[in-house]
Amino acid sequence: MGVIKLNSYVLIIRGSDRLKFIDGLSTNKVEGDCCTVFTTTSAKVIDMVDVIDMGEFLALVGHSPFKNDVLEHMHKRILGQDIHIGDASQNNSVYLSTSDIDVADSVTKRNTWRGWILVAPNSEIIDETMDLQDFNEYRVMNMIPHQGLEITSNNHPLACGLDHLVHEAKGCYIGQEILARMRSRGRQGKELVRLENPVENATTLGKTHSLAIVRTSN
Amino acid sequence: MDCNTCDTAPAIVLNKPEVVNVTLTITTKAKEMLDSAFDGDMSHALLVGVLSGGCSGYMYDLQIVESTDQDCQELSVDGFRVLVPNASSHLLDGIEIDYVDRLMGGGFKINNPNAASSCGCGESFS
Numbered sequence: 246m247g248v249i250k251l252n253s254y255v256l257i258i259r260g261s262d263r264l265k266f267i268d269g270l271s272t273n274k275v276e277g278d279c280c281t282v283f284t285t286t287s288a289k290v291i292d293m294v295d296v297i298d299m300g301e302f303l304a305l306v307g308h309s310p311f312k313n314d315v316l317e318h319m320h321k322r323i324l325g326q327d328i329h330i331g332d333a334s335q336n337n338s339v340y341l342s343t344s345d346i347d348v349a350d351s352v353t354k355r356n357t358w359r360g361w362i363l364v365a366p367n368s369e370i371i372d373e374t375m376d377l378q379d380f381n382e383y384r385v386m387n388m389i390p391h392q393g394l395e396i397t398s399n400n401h402p403l404a405c406g407l408d409h410l411v412h413e414a415k416g417c418y419i420g421q422e423i424l425a426r427m428r429s430r431g432r433q434g435k436e437l438v439r440l441e442n443p444v445e446n447a448t449t450l451g452k453t454h455s456l457a458i459v460r461t462s463n
Numbered sequence: 464m465d466c467n468t469c470d471t472a473p474a475i476v477l478n479k480p481e482v483v484n485v486t487l488t489i490t491t492k493a494k495e496m497l498d499s500a501f502d503g504d505m506s507h508a509l510l511v512g513v514l515s516g517g518c519s520g521y522m523y524d525l526q527i528v529e530s531t532d533q534d535c536q537e538l539s540v541d542g543f544r545v546l547v548p549n550a551s552s553h554l555l556d557g558i559e560i561d562y563v564d565r566l567m568g569g570g571f572k573i574n575n576p577n578a579a580s581s582c583g584c585g586e587s588f589s
Contacts, residue, residue: 257472269516286519320477321514325533325550331472422518 246343246383247375248363250426254312254341255364258303260327266298267303269418270322272402272411280357282410283318288401288427291318293392293410294361297355304353306339306362308392337364340371343383358409359389385451390440395437395448396460403427404458406437436461477582482536482555487511487555489541493562493571497543500527508537508544511560511573513551521554521587553577 258267264275273281277298283291292311297304307315312334319330340363348354348371353364360383365371375383385387390396390406402411403424411424427433435458440447447455489497501507510531512524528546535546547555559574578588 255472256475266515316475322520323477324513324515324521324549324554326515330477332473332475333472336472417517417522419516419518419520 246379248340248342248371248373248374249375250340250371251339252309253306253391254309254332254334255337255339256305256307256312256315257331257333258305258329258412259301259329259331262326262328263303264298266322266326266328267305268318270319271418272407272420272424273414274412274415278355280359281406281409282402283315284402284418284424285318285398286419288420288423289313289398290400290402290405290407291398292442293396293407295320295357295361297353297364298392299353304333304342305362306314306364308333308396311392320425334458335367338371339364340373342382344373350359382451385439385449385454385456388437388456390437390456391449395456400458401427401433403433404437406436408433435459479550481504482549483552483556485536485538485547485552485556485558487538487540487545487547487560489543490559490561492564493560494541494543496562496571501543505542505544508546510535510546510548511555511558512548513554517588521551521588523588525560525571525573 268275271281271283273279275296279296280293282293282298285291292307292315294305294307315391317415341359342361342363345361348363349369351366355362363371384391388406395405402408437456438459439454439456441454444455444457447457449456497509507527508530510526510528514522514524516522531546533548535548536552538545554577557576561571561572561574563572575588
């Protein structure tokens with residue numbers, strides 16, 4: 246469908262403990278490139294981030310309005326580990342492409358579950374070919390939640406369509422106990438659904454269908 | 464991503480927590496178990512630290528060590544040399560080291576007045 250610029254931050258995580266540190270704070274197994282979710286002790290979402298392993302450092306790409314919460318979450322857990330955080334948000338722009346497009350060498354491209362994430366230096370302008378309405382239609386069609394709409398601090402990852410980012414066999418991380426209990430009891434309270442319009446309390450409105458977070462029947 | 468811009472990305476200044484002069488206590492049962500573990504070799508020290516992680520955000524780290532690379536404060540508690548890393552001193556002031564003697568979930572336990580909550584296994588706190 247096209248390319249859209251996202252309202253994203255880009256944090257640079259350096260230091261020998263970088264993978265272990267992010268792994269210990271988020272829901273997915275972080276061993277390299279992946280998408281994962283930072284959650285509170287009550288398992289509510291702080292932000293979903295794309296982790297891009299650049300070899301010498303990790304780039305965390307998340308939603309700009311959530312950046313300070315993520316930074317605060319990480320700061321409190323730096324207790325002498327070899328972790329250094331930089332902010333490359335001002336120097337780069339982040340795009341999402343629904344298909345694999347050719348980009349300049351200076352653009353970092355990763356295939357993710359939402360589409361292709363492109364991190365481009367500001368000197369490299371990428372044409373936006375999709376407006377917000379198209380993007381929302383793409384998300385509704387593919388049941389892709391988005392930060393600020395479905396992915397918010399009111400929801401836990403299982404409720405807002407991020408269950409595939411909650412690793413089933415991973416050990417402790419912040420919020421794990423609650424998410425594991427929800428899974429083992431089959432009770433997650435709410436779930437992301439796509440319904441035919443009109444949809445009451447829709448989180449994303451599409452032309453014929455919309456996304457909503459509704460209470461589960463169990 | 465332009466790696467040159469990443470290299471020059473402004474570092475985020477971390478406000479390091481204030482270093483606290485830690486006081487801690489050891490229960491009678493824990494002393495007995497530590498006596499047994501040290502086996503009279505008081506050249507070693509008990510390292511009491513905190514790691515990030517666990518269900519609640521922080522995990523205790525108890526080790527018997529000869530020395531450590533970490534920047535620590537050294538205490539003498541009931542004849543034991545105790546090392547507390549300065550980086551986690553704000554989380555450990557006032558703790559009581561206890562030993563719980565039971566088949567499941569037994570072992571050294573930390574009672575921490577700074578902990579708002581802890582996870583079910585008792586190894587993690589926030």
